[in-house]
Amino acid sequence: MEASKIKSDLRDISLLIAEDGEDIINIMDRTFKMLVKDIHLAQDGEIAYSLFTKNSPDVIITDLRMPNLDGKALIKKIRQMNATVPIIVISAYKDDLNDEELKMVSAVLEKPINFIKLVQLLDECIQGLNK
Incomplete structure (x- = not known):
């Protein structure tokens, strides 16, 4: 990815990732550790x-289907x-979100x-936060 396409300084943000897939969360951890502050x-x-x-993170990335409290319930809380x-939702089941839930993300x-x-x-x- 070209750095010129990124308009924000991601190094100043904190990120919360909620994902139950171990491989996915490990890849995201390695990827975002190089890009964000926390x-x-x-x-x-x-x-x-x-x-x-x-921790009051600046941005949340969440899966929908997770144990104990699913992504929909997490978003509502x-x-x-x-x-x-x-809140950015990552899911193989994006159709699980109804119109009201889509407005929350x-x-x-x-x-x-x-x-x-x-x-x-x-x-x-991040650009939206800085407006």
Whole structure:
């Protein structure tokens, strides 16, 4: 990916990733550690929510289907506390979100994950925060 296409300085942001797939979360960890200031990883929604309340990340990336607290419930709990934090949903089941739930998220990216597109979406979220 060309650096010129990224308009935000991602090195200043903190990121929360909620994903139960071990391979995916490991790849995301390695990828984003090079790009962002702080990264918090959770393999279920309960841990993700706890990390959200403790760390107040700038952007959240979440799967929909996870143990203990699924992505939909996680999004609803986060929105009760913070109406504006950008949330990017990554899922093989994007049709699981109804119209009301889609309004609560910034973007939806289907699996398999295109990491170039994911970084572009992250960049767009940060640009939106800086407006």
